[in-house]
Amino acid sequence: MAIYHFHVCMVSRGTGKSAVAVAAHRAGETLFDERLGETQNFSRRSPGVAHKEILAPENAPAWVHDRGQLWNHVEAGEKRKDSGLAREVQVALPGELTPVQQVELVRDFVREAFVHEGMVGDVAINTSNAKNPQACILLTTRGLDPTSPTGFGQKKTEWNARARLFLWRKSWAEIANRHLERAGHDCRIDHRSYAERGIALTPTSHLGVSVARRGIDGRDLIQERIVEHDRIVRENGEAIKDDPSIALQALILERRTFTRADMIRWLEGHTADDTQLQEALAAVMASGLLVPLNTEGAEPRYTVAESMSLET
Numbered sequence: 001m002a003i004y005h006f007h008v009c010m011v012s013r014g015t016g017k018s019a020v021a022v023a024a025h026r027a028g029e030t031l032f033d034e035r036l037g038e039t040q041n042f043s044r045r046s047p048g049v050a051h052k053e054i055l056a057p058e059n060a061p062a063w064v065h066d067r068g069q070l071w072n073h074v075e076a077g078e079k080r081k082d083s084g085l086a087r088e089v090q091v092a093l094p095g096e097l098t099p100v101q102q103v104e105l106v107r108d109f110v111r112e113a114f115v116h117e118g119m120v121g122d123v124a125i126n127t128s129n130a131k132n133p134q135a136c137i138l139l140t141t142r143g144l145d146p147t148s149p150t151g152f153g154q155k156k157t158e159w160n161a162r163a164r165l166f167l168w169r170k171s172w173a174e175i176a177n178r179h180l181e182r183a184g185h186d187c188r189i190d191h192r193s194y195a196e197r198g199i200a201l202t203p204t205s206h207l208g209v210s211v212a213r214r215g216i217d218g219r220d221l222i223q224e225r226i227v228e229h230d231r232i233v234r235e236n237g238e239a240i241k242d243d244p245s246i247a248l249q250a251l252i253l254e255r256r257t258f259t260r261a262d263m264i265r266w267l268e269g270h271t272a273d274d275t276q277l278q279e280a281l282a283a284v285m286a287s288g289l290l291v292p293l294n295t296e297g298a299e300p301r302y303t304v305a306e307s308m309s310l311e312t
Contacts, residue, residue: 014082048128077150
């Protein structure tokens with residue numbers, strides 16, 4: 001099922017990062033880092049990178065569309081040892097969309113939210129985890145300036161405003177929902193928190209593809225994140241068993257009608273194991289809150305009682 005995940009972080013020289021290295025890693029490429037005099041080789045990651053491209057404002061110079069030149073220009077324009085080199089946005093892509101539709105979605109979002117404001121966006125779509133495709137978008141912190149030796153102008157401090165982050169988060173949900181509707185899907189994602197939507201569940205932290213693949217590998221931070229994630233998921237599962245309306249309130253905001261299989265897929269992300277999932281599913285199905293719809297031989301579909309729909 002489509003999920004909402006939107007994470008923003010800074011690529012900072014102060015934390016030992018190189019914009020060239022991060023770009024090479026995300027794109028699964030080999031790039032030469034002129035500032036460090038090092039080759040950044042991440043070609044081993046290339047099989048997981050399903051799509052990559054650079055999106056820039058109109059009339060951008062040709063070098064902007066060359067990944068190595070772009071990020072070496074960025075590095076050359078930053079003199080401070082703690083400079084913010086780039087902004088990275090990570091989003092989870094709706095699995096309901098085809099790979100081509102996912103690319104179209106990301107393009108629309110980057111153009112509307114970032115390129116329109118003057119940023120250059122370096123996009124990489126990673127499908128190494130087939131169940132959790134995601135896009136990583138590296139964004140410049142300066143606008144292009146053809147009169148500057150580095151090709152970039154002054155820092156755009158307005159891009160750092162908290163209100164701008166809120167608009168980006170909201171924009172991702174709106175554009176993703178537009179694409180889902182265009183593709184004939186009735187599911188939706190929502191940028192608002194559980195609390196803002198009146199859903200009595202505790203949000204979990206997104207573990208990410210790399211953590212999910214490694215599992216607990218001995219590093220304390222990863223262990224703590226996984227243990228905390230599992231604790232919250234189990235508590236959410238128990239809450240759903242005690243009050244199945246919690247699950248239905250959340251699901252009906254994502255899709256107006258749903259099948260039993262849809263419910264199972266949703267519960268998979270909100271229960272700790274198969275035993276708890278089956279117990280929660282049984283509680284939902286026996287809750288008396290489901291309204292069967294006439295589907296004439298197709299897989300049975302449900303909605304919820306009208307009073308519950310009005311409450312949400």
